Amino acid sequence: MNKISNTYEDINDYVDYNSKIIIDNFISKFALENSNIGVWDFNALNRTVNYSIEAQKILDLEQLDDQTQIYNWQDRIHPEDLENVLKNLKIHLDNKAPNYVSEHRILTRKGTYKWIKDIGKVVTRDANGKHIRIIGTIIDIDKRKKQESNITEKQSVIKKQNEKLKNFAFIATHNLKSHAANFESLLNFYDEAKNDNEKKEVIDYLKTISNSLTKTIKGLNRIVSTESSKDNNIETIDVNSFVNDAIKALEIKIKNTGTIINKDITSNLSLEQNPAYFESILQNLISNAIKYRHKDRTPVINIKSQITEDHIIISFNDNGLGIDLNKYGNDIFSLYKTFHNNDNAEGVGLYLTKNQVEAFDGVIEIESQVNIGSTFTIKYPNKKA
Numbered sequence: 247m248n249k250i251s252n253t254y255e256d257i258n259d260y261v262d263y264n265s266k267i268i269i270d271n272f273i274s275k276f277a278l279e280n281s282n283i284g285v286w287d288f289n290a291l292n293r294t295v296n297y298s299i300e301a302q303k304i305l306d307l308e309q310l311d312d313q314t315q316i317y318n319w320q321d322r323i324h325p326e327d328l329e330n331v332l333k334n335l336k337i338h339l340d341n342k343a344p345n346y347v348s349e350h351r352i353l354t355r356k357g358t359y360k361w362i363k364d365i366g367k368v369v370t371r372d373a374n375g376k377h378i379r380i381i382g383t384i385i386d387i388d389k390r391k392k393q394e395s396n397i398t399e400k401q402s403v404i405k406k407q408n409e410k411l412k413n414f415a416f417i418a419t420h421n422l423k424s425h426a427a428n429f430e431s432l433l434n435f436y437d438e439a440k441n442d443n444e445k446k447e448v449i450d451y452l453k454t455i456s457n458s459l460t461k462t463i464k465g466l467n468r469i470v471s472t473e474s475s476k477d478n479n480i481e482t483i484d485v486n487s488f489v490n491d492a493i494k495a496l497e498i499k500i501k502n503t504g505t506i507i508n509k510d511i512t513s514n515l516s517l518e519q520n521p522a523y524f525e526s527i528l529q530n531l532i533s534n535a536i537k538y539r540h541k542d543r544t545p546v547i548n549i550k551s552q553i554t555e556d557h558i559i560i561s562f563n564d565n566g567l568g569i570d571l572n573k574y575g576n577d578i579f580s581l582y583k584t585f586h587n588n589d590n591a592e593g594v595g596l597y598l599t600k601n602q603v604e605a606f607d608g609v610i611e612i613e614s615q616v617n618i619g620s621t622f623t624i625k626y627p628n629k630k631a
Contacts, residue, residue, distance in 0.1 A: 284384040288366075290377055295319075304362060304386045306354040324351035324359050331364075339368065339377055346380075349387060361391040409601075416598045424529060425459040428498050451498055458495035461525075480606075483524060485515040485560070489549060492528035499536050505545040507532075512551045517558065517626060523602040530595040531622055535564035540617065557625040565619040571612070578612055 284301025288294075297307065305322075323331055327350035338346035346366040351359040366382030432452050439445040489511055493500065500507065517524065532547060539545035548563040569578065574585050579600040603610045607627050614620035 282386060286382050286384065288380040301384050304384050322353045327351055360388040363387045424533060425455060428455045431498055454494060454497060479520050480518050481521055482516050483519050483521055485517060486511045488524055488528060492532055496533055503536055503539060503545055505536050505547060508548045510550045512553060515551055519606055523605060527599050527602050530599045531562045534595055535562060535566060538566045540566050556628055558628050559623060559625050561621055561623045563621040568616040568618050568620055569614040570616050571614055
């Protein structure tokens with residue numbers, strides 16, 4: 247009887263144990279099927295992978311009853327992601343990381359890519375430490391990645407809009423300040439005029455500056471009214487005409503300082519530009535050359551153009567104070583950087599000029615020697631060529 251009783255107890259224990267296994271398996275299966283997490287089990291000896299049903303769904307595989315497939319997973323990974331995936335995997339296989347973790351894109355049967363998160367771990371190695379069995383999980387993160395991409399894109403748009411707003415503010419304050427200074431100088435000249443002829447001459451200059459101011463305001467208004475458009479208010483502008491207008495707007499400074507301007511611009515040279523930007527570039531570079539003239543010689547500014555197969559080049563050469571490039575070379579186009587202890591210097595003009603040149607795929611370079619002069623060279627792509 248005792249033996250029979252013990253046998254019943256053994257049977258009951260066996261039933262209880264198996265019941266727990268069944269329940270545990272059921273719980274695990276239920277959890278996996280309802281958590282959107284796929285499971286895979288890779289056998290390195292026969293190069294086969296056993297995929298859970300959810301893993302097959304995520305990977306967009308043909309669902310098989312035995313769930314075991316020979317899967318050329320490297321062929322399905324996005325070419326841009328493959329190198330990083332293999333690197334992360336190798337780090338784990340070499341026992342340099344506790345797990346293999348990767349977020350990458352895989353090719354679906356529809357021919358499109360989607361993002362997954364793949365986590366794996368070696369559970370069996372041979373006597374030499376080589377991996378034999380790896381198990382892992384897969385999660386579909388495509389929706390999350392697209393949301394992140396959308397957020398990043400919006401942040402980029404906001405950043406660009408902020409840069410445009412800052413750029414516009416600099417244009418407005420810098421250019422309008424230049425006109426205001428011209429008006430102030432002319433009004434002082436008017437008060438000092440000795441006769442009607444001198445007063446009339448000042449009035450004529452005031453009209454010129456007034457026209458230039460009106461043109462600047464119209465240009466700024468065009469930027470505001472068209473900022474939402476993709477073309478950045480691009481127009482075909484005549485370079486000669488804009489250079490002449492810039493010189494005319496600075497006529498008072500040019501006359502008072504005795505500055506000589508030599509202009510050698512290719513006839514009918516045109517650029518696809520934002521007019522307000524180009525006007526600002528010219529005024530900044532010419533007025534800077536006048537402002538930082540050498541006190542011991544007559545200021546001379548040479549404005550030249552050159553057309554090559556790749557570029558349209560416009561250069562501004564002066565015989566002014568020059569800049570110590572060994573000392574200030576890295577800061578020439580930085581914001582709020584000044585180099586000559588000038589009380590009126592704000593360190594905005596060259597920063598603004600660089601941004602405006604680069605906005606149209608151009609580059610600006612400088613060559614300069616102290617007490618000899620400077621040359622600013624602007625290169626725009628020769629799109630016509």
